[in-house]
Amino acid sequence: MSAMSCLAGKTALVTAGPTREPIDPVRFISNYSSGKQGYAIAKALVQAGVKVTLVSGPVTIDPPENAIVKHVQTAQQMLEESLACLPVDIAVCCAAVSDWQVSEVAHAKLKKEPSQNNLALELIKTPDILATLGHHRQRPTLLVGFAAETHNHNEYVRSKLSEKNCDWVVANDVSDGKVFGQDTNHASLYDSQSVYEFGLMSKADLAQQIVARINLYFNKKDDTLL
Ligand code: C5P
Numbered sequence: 001m002s003a004m005s006c007l008a009g010k011t012a013l014v015t016a017g018p019t020r021e022p023i024d025p026v027r028f029i030s031n032y033s034s035g036k037q038g039y040a041i042a043k044a045l046v047q048a049g050v051k052v053t054l055v056s057g058p059v060t061i062d063p064p065e066n067a068i069v070k071h072v073q074t075a076q077q078m079l080e081e082s083l084a085c086l087p088v089d090i091a092v093c094c095a096a097v098s099d100w101q102v103s104e105v106a107h108a109k110l111k112k113e114p115s116q117n118n119l120a121l122e123l124i125k126t127p128d129i130l131a132t133l134g135h136h137r138q139r140p141t142l143l144v145g146f147a148a149e150t151h152n153h154n155e156y157v158r159s160k161l162s163e164k165n166c167d168w169v170v171a172n173d174v175s176d177g178k179v180f181g182q183d184t185n186h187a188s189l190y191d192s193q194s195v196y197e198f199g200l201m202s203k204a205d206l207a208q209q210i211v212a213r214i215n216l217y218f219n220k221k222d223d224t225l226l
Contacts, residue, residue, distance in 0.1 A: 006219050007211070008049030013085040013140070014042040014067075015095035015129060017057035019075045023121065024106035031096050035059030037146075037185060038094030040207035042067050048211050050090065055081045057095055075101065075126035082129050083136075090214060091140035093130040093166075096148070101126050134165030142217055143167050144210070148174040157190045167191060167217075170210065189213065 016038020020028040035056060042054040043064035052067040055078055063069040070081040075097045082091075100123035110119070130145045143166040149156050157169045169190045186200045189210070198209055 007045070007215050010050050010089040010218070011085075011087075012042075012045050012050045012052045012090035012092065013055065013082055013088045013133075014038055014045065014052060014091075015055045015078060015082060015093045015097075016042065017059040018096045019057045019078055019098045019126070020073045021075065021098045021101035021126065022073075022105045023102050024108065024110045026109050029098055029100060029102070029123075030058075031098065033057070033059075033096035035061055036183065037203045037207065038092070039064060040203045041092050041094060041210060044204075044207040044211040045090070045092075045214075048215065053085045053088075055085070055095075057097075075129065079127045079129045079132060082133065086133075086136065086138040086140075088140050089218075090142045090144070091133050092144045092146075092210075093133070094146050095129070097129060098126055100124065128164065130166060131164040139165070142214060144214075145169045147171045153188070154195075161190060161192060168213075 017035030018031045018033040020030045022028045039054070039061055042052050045052045046064050046066050053070065054063055054067045055070045055072060056063070057072060057078065072078045072081055078095060078097060103122040103124045133140060134143055145160060145164055145166045147157050147160055147169050149171055153171050153173070157171050160169050171188050171190060173186050183202055184200055185203050185206050187198045187206055189196045189198065198206055
């Protein structure tokens with residue numbers, strides 16, 4: 001039995017990329033996420049024999065072959081497509097979901113008046129996809145979140161694990177601002193008890209390492225059933 005074979009036939013949802021929250025028909029709120037890490041995880045899962053649905057915000061990279069890809073723009077659409085995937089064995093929420101959306105999207109382009117120096121936009125929270133999955137009655141068996149933190153990793157990540165009810169959080173150190181769009185990542189994997197440092201590696205290698213750990217997780221689960 002190959003090391004990866006216990007994942008064959010399992011189902012997974014991967015969210016990836018940024019979301020775009022419209023302000024008016026020509027403007028939006030978004031971020032610098034490239035989607036590279038999520039796409040690499042989707043690819044590594046496909047290679048391990050997993051049936052993957054990739055729910056992706058707008059990115060410029062090609063999706064992995066043999067994954068079902070759902071293209072979305074907003075956090076709300078990402079939530080709806082993610083919920084439509086349930087039930088799944090594994091969910092990896094890699095997307096850099098915008099935290100905020102405007103309370104009312106303007107139907108026409110917002111014009112600036114000659115005398116105008118300010119524009120106030122009211123922002124409201126977007127739905128939290130990871131937390132919704134974490135508290136769902138069809139919660140994925142293994143739920144993995146990501147965190148981009150510049151400081152106090154331990155504290156923030158531990159609270160994220162419990163608030164969002166996920167099993168693991170992969171924390172990226174973004175203190176040097178060098179993760180977005182790069183091909184490398186420096187990450188640690190937290191579960192409720194421990195932390196494992198991956199060190200600096202390519203996003204493709206990190207994806208393989210995460211999938212190897214997902215495989216171990218399901219192997220261990222199988223062992224406990226014997
Ligand atoms: O709370 P924070 O944005 O730091 O959490 C990051 C994790 O939560 C990531 O896994 C991200 O995909 C997920 N998330 C989400 N929906 C949101 C905000 C974050 O799924 N609205």
